[in-house]
Amino acid sequence: MSWVLIALLVVPLVGALVVAFLRKDDTKVKLVALAFSLVELVLAGMLWFAYDPDGDRIQLKSAVDWIPAFGVQLSFGIDGIALVMIAVIALLIPLVIGAGWTEKLPAGRSQGGYLALILVQTSVTVAVFAATDVFLFYVLFEVMLIPMYFLIGGYGGARRQYAAVKFFLYSFLGGLIMLASAIGAYAMASDELGKGTFDWATLVTVVRDADPTTQTWLFLGFFLAFAIKAPLVPFHTWLPDAAAEAPIGVTVIVVGILDKVGTFGMLRYLLPMFPTASKNLAPYILVLAVAGVLYGSLLATGQRDMKRFLAYVSIAHFGFIALGIFAFTSQAGVGSVSYMLNHSISTGMLILVIGMVIARGGSSQISDYGGMSKVAPLLAGMLLISGLTTLSLPGTNSFVSEFLVLIGSFPTQPVATILATVGMVLAALYVLWLYQRMMTGPLRGDALVAAAAGPGAVGDPEKKTSIGDLNKREIAVLAPLVVIVLALGFYPQPVLDVITPTVGATLTEVGVTDPVSVQEGK
């Protein structure tokens, strides 16, 4: 069944080519892109069933030689974590395309270019999660930046050039430092085995027994790349700019998917390859994680712009994920991985809903809205649902993961866990306050007031005031997300079953066993 994984990489690329050739006809372009993204979704479903949770560490492997001189292979394969991330990519891309159906692109830009780039981005991102060769991972990690650079820079808001370059340079620098570490690991392998290799499994066996000083340096190289990508405070400043300037669908991809490469990298590369350094440096990383939770939450509360608000919410959530990863218990680990999935779903939904709000009001400033539930009650309801899952209300998907992270981290890291819990309270504050300001109270904002006064009542009678409630397309986009939010909130077992063995294997590679209290809790 390893062809499914290869098909997942190839199908979006073919789609991108077709779309690029059709670029003249906007409607056809959108339909073709949507069709390809749905094929991708079906393939991801097949991948889910082809994966055996109790099987090998890496499954559905396929490999061909690429640069034999360095032992570099084009090798792909998945574990439980990669599977979950690939699935969520395949889920979000059709929704992004659907949500952006009527979005206005900047003058002179075509839908064809936009959707082709999105499909290329899909393929490369899936490949990043599926790569099992460290060199290949690095290559894809950097190549991933190029379509995103053009998506932000070509289709974004007023300060898009600045945001695109900042995004690119931050990630590029991190990647280069990671490359130095990867070469260091390669040099160790060629010393020890007599022949260099970048194969992940082989490198793990070579590097994990290195002396602590070497490990620490190599660890730091990889960590910087992942900390920028994730992003952890203080490496986060590119995210608010990128999220604010990108078009809404691209924001979903940046915040919902690309950032997960950072936390995925921590689990796949940092912990197994550098167990000693991971344990030694964990206290410092936990400080960054807790700082991220608190700082992100506080700044989210104070944001005036909805898209920047989303970025800071994500920074807080990434703090939680990092906390769970570096607490070194299986509960917290499982919690973190499911948090990665659930963050994509809930934040993805929140971003899409906010995109629909912005499409109506024409502004991303919170202060331009007020009392919107009177005009668009369904939209308000959706904002509430996505907000509640973002603040991890019990019964929604995020609750399960946040709870697992906190309860799993407490036995080993009580102080950090207690501090992070404050983040949960702040989450309720920033989400509900946002809802209150925008949806309740008296009508505010030019667009809303005009809409409430009836068509043509204010200003130019020719100008249609088109603030309506959700249309069918928007309902079709959001409905699957609502279903998944609730389904995973009440019955998360299928996902946890896939994740748990991989997290267990990762922790075994680090060489930690659960403290007694966690095992009793099972």
Add this chain to the structure above:
Amino acid sequence: MNLLVAQAQQIEAPEIDYGAIAPVLVVLGAACISVLLEALLPKYQRWAVQLVLSLVTLVGATGALILYAQSDRPAQGVATLAGAIAVDSPALFLWGTLLVLAFGSVLLIADRSVEPGGVFVAQAAIRPGTIQDRAQATKTGMQTEVFPLTLFALGGMMTFVASNDLLTMFIALEVLSLPLYLLCGLARRRRLLSQEAAVKYFLLGAFASAFFLYGVALLYGYAGSVKLSAIASAAAGTDRSDTLLFAGFGLLVVGLLFKAAVGPFHAWTPDVYQGAPTPVTAFMAACTKVAAFGGILRVLTVAFENTQWEWRGVLWGVAVVSMVIGAVLGLTQTDVKRMIAYSSVAHAGFLLIGSIALTPEGTAPGVSATLFYLLAYGFTTIAAFGIVSLVRNSDGEATHLSQWAGLAKRSPIVAGVFTFLLLALAGIPLTSGFIGKFVVFSAAIESGLTPLVVIALVASAVAAFFYLRVIVLMYFSDPAPDGPTVSVPGAFTTIAITLGAVVTLVLGLWPTFVLDWAGTGTFLS
């Protein structure tokens, strides 16, 4: 009388391995024929004949090179012409590199489609702004002296990378430099800049040659010979004055680093790259870099390998300075050609890292890495300058960055190719630039230069900013209303750009075969 005869009999004619040096002989021989043609042919025939001669020469020399490389030559290489020329695997690789890069450059030089009459004028020395100067600038007959000049420079470069003693190296250095000084002054547009470039390059180059020669003299005083291997064995175990050795080494290396445009000996680079006619800039940026680093590699690994612990720290510092100067000053440039010039200074720093990557065991993992990097960089640069020569307005090339704004809207293909080349220069994966950086950096880490590699990576990230800035301008900015047009390139320029871009892509995807060639052997010592 008898004494003279006796002495004459003692001098034996050296053995000459004609097969080994055939590529150089072909190029230099053709250069002489080319000069004769210039004198004998009527004007209207010259361009076609000279072009055909140059291209046939390059193909023929490459053929001779392939024939010799395929024959059962000694694996460690041969020294011929009384040991003055060493033909070993790196030399063959460098010759091949120089020949193919020169092929691309000659195509750019020969192009007459973007500028009526080609980009060269007849007389470099006419005072700019005078009536005569304006007259020669508007004359559309193509001047063809550039072809023999290019061939001579190429012959010098090929001799330079194969020189086995310092005196031959010096002669080769002059043979390669003098035609270049003249070529720089021949630009049809912006005559004053062009003349300034030529004078600056000549004066500074003369200084550098003097440094080089002084270094040779001191080393001769130290070792009693100018042969590279003799210097190495003299340094291996004697109680001779180290002062002579290191003073000589320092002066010699300054001369070499100057030619390679390594900072802080780079001061001429931006002015000359900007002022010279763009095809000549392409030729210089690609081939001179290859030749200079070929020479540096040979000198360092053959003559000074066993004293590396004394000098490595110094070149370590020079590499850092070069990368920092290239990356930081590149940020402030507003002219495309100057920007690529500073980028070449940064790349020279990366190449120097490869050149000093020698291990204590006496192996040089950096040699094959640097050879690969040179080949990759050369192709990318030629194609990049090819593109620069296409973006023009009524004053000639529009090299100011602001004029490139919105280029992607008007000519998406040109902008797309240039973006790809810039990404290669920045070292983004799936381009040859990345593989080049990767092999150089892994060789450096292998030989214990990890801190230097980290600095280099940070410099790469800084340098990426100015490449990105051009991409931003081309794609995300609105075009200026009176912006430049993109000329439809003639066949020659198209071939040169395509060749460069395709090689950049292919070496980024399947570098193995070139890596294998580059790694077939070591320098003859």
